[in-house]
Amino acid sequence: MxxxxxxxxxxxxxxxxxxxxxxxxxxxxxxxxxxxxxxxxxxxxxxxxxxxxxxxxxxxxxxxxxxxxxxxxxxxxxxxxxxxxxxxxxxxxxxxxxxxxxxxxxxxxxxxxxxxxxxxxxxxxxxLSPQAVVRLIAAATGPGSGEARRGVREAARERLAGLTERELEVARGIAEGLGNPEIAARLGIGVATVKAHTGNLFGKLGVDNRVRIALLVRDAEG
Missing domain, CATH: 3.40.50.2300 (Response regulator)
Incomplete structure (x- = not known):
């Protein structure tokens, strides 16, 4: 052992x-x-x-x-x-x-x-299960002051602005609670490619897990 x-x-x-x-x-x-x-x-x-x-x-x-x-x-x-x-x-x-x-x-x-x-x-x-991601995202994008929400949204959009279109598509799949095989099937690419894009997302966004990617995407769209 x-x-x-x-x-x-x-x-x-x-x-x-x-x-x-x-x-x-x-x-x-x-x-x-x-x-x-x-x-x-x-x-x-x-x-x-x-x-x-x-x-x-x-x-x-x-x-x-x-x-x-x-x-x-x-x-x-x-x-x-x-x-x-x-x-x-x-x-x-x-x-x-x-x-x-x-x-x-x-x-x-x-x-x-x-x-x-x-x-x-x-x-x-x-x-985190996909259901848990959805629940937490709902809490993150719930009612709040308009000014505060705008500030969060603009900050998130600025962080996402440096992504390629494919990286952004992968990030959106993660935000929906999809796993790598589901994202690969949706985009018509290999699972290994999805993993590579996810690694790029970690580096570009300064995060270390998929949940934080999901929260950023939802903040940007909130």
Whole structure:
């Protein structure tokens, strides 16, 4: 067996932390290396333990998961962050995704799926279903002040302006929650070509996951 995926569990509820530790430590390829009860402790634990994946509660007293995620993701070689949430925390999840989280896990997710989500995040892949993308995009483009929305829209359009037409088509497919095979079929190109365009999108847009591409496209069209 190869080296185990190192996990940091962050939640203000001790019972939730205990439950997540049981789930993670029950898998032969995963291990909890530390726990934290708030955002400040999470940042310190990342610096000390250098985990591969952080399971980060979105809503905590004191420093929340969004602020902690933003700081953690600025570190050299940062861990992947998965947000722990309930379906009443869309705005917090959006903030964490914008800060660089790879996706989210509902707190009532079955244990086997939580373990699989950790493995997926450790591999650098987003943990979001197309349905989840649609839900979060709806929250991102919901009612807000006209001036604020215009500012967000113009900033997003400026970032997308440097893309080629094909890159923009791939970005729009990502924003619809499509996987690489679906995008390839739509555009009549190979999956490897879609992957290459996606890599270009990461570099040109200064993002590190597909969810942030989707949010940028939707912001530009909002």
């Amino acid at each position: 190869g080296e185990r995926v190192r996990v940091l569990v962050v939640d203000d509820d001790r019972l939730v932390r205990m439950a997540l530790r049981l789930v993670v430590d029950g898998e032969p390829d995963l291990v909890v290396v530390a726990e934290a009860a708030d955002g400040d402790a999470a940042v310190e634990a990342v610096a000390r333990e250098r985990p591969d994946v952080v399971l980060m509660d979105a809503r905590m007293p004191g420093r929340d998961g969004v602020s902690a995620t933003a700081e953690i993701r600025t570190r050299p070689d940062p861990p992947a962050v998965l947000v722990l949430t309930t379906f009443d925390s869309d705005e917090l999840v959006l903030g964490a995704l914008r800060a660089g989280a790879l996706g989210f896990v509902l707190k009532d997710t079955p244990p086997a799926r939580i373990a699989e989500a950790v493995r997926t995040a450790a591999a650098g892949e987003p943990v």
